[in-house]
Amino acid sequence: MKLTRREFTKATLGAAALTVAGPAALADGHELIKRPIPSSGEMIPIVGLGTNRYGVATKAERAPLKEALARFHALGGTVIDTAPMYRNSETVLGDLIEELGIRDDLFIATKADKEEGQEATRAQMESSYGKLKTDLFELMQVHNLRGWQAALPLMQEWKDAGRIRHIGITTSRSSQYEEFEKVMRQEELDFIQVNYSLEQRESAERLLPLAADRGIAVMINRGFGGGRIFDKVGDQPLPEWASEFADSWAQFLLKYALSHPAATVAIPGMTKARHVDDNIGAAKGRMPDADERKKMESFYAGL
Ligand SMILES: NC(=O)c1ccc[n+]([C@@H]2O[C@H](COP(=O)([O-])OP(=O)(O)OC[C@H]3O[C@@H](n4cnc5c(N)ncnc54)[C@H](OP(=O)(O)O)[C@@H]3O)[C@@H](O)[C@H]2O)c1
Numbered sequence: 251m252k253l254t255r256r257e258f259t260k261a262t263l264g265a266a267a268l269t270v271a272g273p274a275a276l277a278d279g280h281e282l283i284k285r286p287i288p289s290s291g292e293m294i295p296i297v298g299l300g301t302n303r304y305g306v307a308t309k310a311e312r313a314p315l316k317e318a319l320a321r322f323h324a325l326g327g328t329v330i331d332t333a334p335m336y337r338n339s340e341t342v343l344g345d346l347i348e349e350l351g352i353r354d355d356l357f358i359a360t361k362a363d364k365e366e367g368q369e370a371t372r373a374q375m376e377s378s379y380g381k382l383k384t385d386l387f388e389l390m391q392v393h394n395l396r397g398w399q400a401a402l403p404l405m406q407e408w409k410d411a412g413r414i415r416h417i418g419i420t421t422s423r424s425s426q427y428e429e430f431e432k433v434m435r436q437e438e439l440d441f442i443q444v445n446y447s448l449e450q451r452e453s454a455e456r457l458l459p460l461a462a463d464r465g466i467a468v469m470i471n472r473g474f475g476g477g478r479i480f481d482k483v484g485d486q487p488l489p490e491w492a493s494e495f496a497d498s499w500a501q502f503l504l505k506y507a508l509s510h511p512a513a514t515v516a517i518p519g520m521t522k523a524r525h526v527d528d529n530i531g532a533a534k535g536r537m538p539d540a541d542e543r544k545k546m547e548s549f550y551a552g553l
Pocket residue numbers: 299300301302303331332393394420421422443470471472473474475476477480500517518519520521522524525526528529
């Protein structure tokens with residue numbers, strides 16, 4: 251008998267879950283906060299897994315990734331973001347997901363990035379199904395808007411045919427925001443994926459409010475500025491007032507991004523199980539309110 255994710259989590263974690271989450275994380279019990287994808291109504295946990303560092307060559311390098319992925323699943327995580335551009339990340343993930351037997355519990359997002367036209371996009375997407383060993387993608391995105399004019403109609407066609415559940419576009423560069431906004435206005439998108447963090451807040455000026463207006467789900471990338479923000483906070487302790495909602499800097503940073511009213515899910519890159527434990531804590535307990543968000547911004551500006 252196959253256990254559901256919830257039954258599996260209960261059966262395997264038990265007291266272990268208590269040891270990885272601190273008081274703020276446990277404030278609302280163990281259930282992860284979920285939010286709806288506006289276009290489909292599907293509920294997804296608000297912390298997912300970014301895998302741009304999953305493109306590894308050796309079995310030894312795969313071991314910690316498998317541990318991180320298993321931990322992510324055991325703690326209730328479902329949303330995984332990958333891309334053909336991340337070296338062989340799709341292949342590694344496909345293998346690890348199969349070894350762990352967890353495909354049915356996941357919400358897999360990948361991307362297409364071909365600028366040569368529909369045939370190239372078609373071939374690339376077919377190849378992603380093979381690498382990830384699946385016949386359905388929960389989300390297919392145009393990576394950095396590359397070839398979006400040809401790719402989006404094809405993605406829509408495959409969505410209509412039931413091979414893709416949601417479609418979207420991604421960026422992590424403010425130099426693309428103008429074109430990104432144009433595509434958001436003229437196309438029917440289920441998701442955008444965009445960078446948003448205490449360090450880089452520009453997407454909150456136009457893109458995030460537009461997503462909220464148009465009922466587009468928002469997947470947030472680079473919530474730690476690629477890891478740079480940790481260097482900035484260094485080893486200083488969290489401010490006292492932040493212990494109301496965060497037990498670590500990672501939770502502080504993710505909860506800043508996730509408390510934006512347009513945010514649906516954040517996908518921190520994590521290759522270590524201990525980072526999964528920490529970051530999943532940001533999907534629990536309460537979010538900072540509007541005043542606390544301002545305080546977080548002033549605090550960060552003073553670092
Ligand atoms: N245009 C696009 O479509 C686009 C662009 C950029 C990113 N993305 C997606 O977004 C994801 C996230 O972006 P990113 O990985 O570049 O940057 P990020 O999530 O801002 O930062 C990832 C870095 O933070 C570290 N980290 C994670 N959790 C931590 C914790 N609790 N404590 C301390 N350090 C922690 C990671 O270390 P470990 O790896 O050692 O765990 C990694 O070095 C990517 O993986 C990718 O899926 C998409």
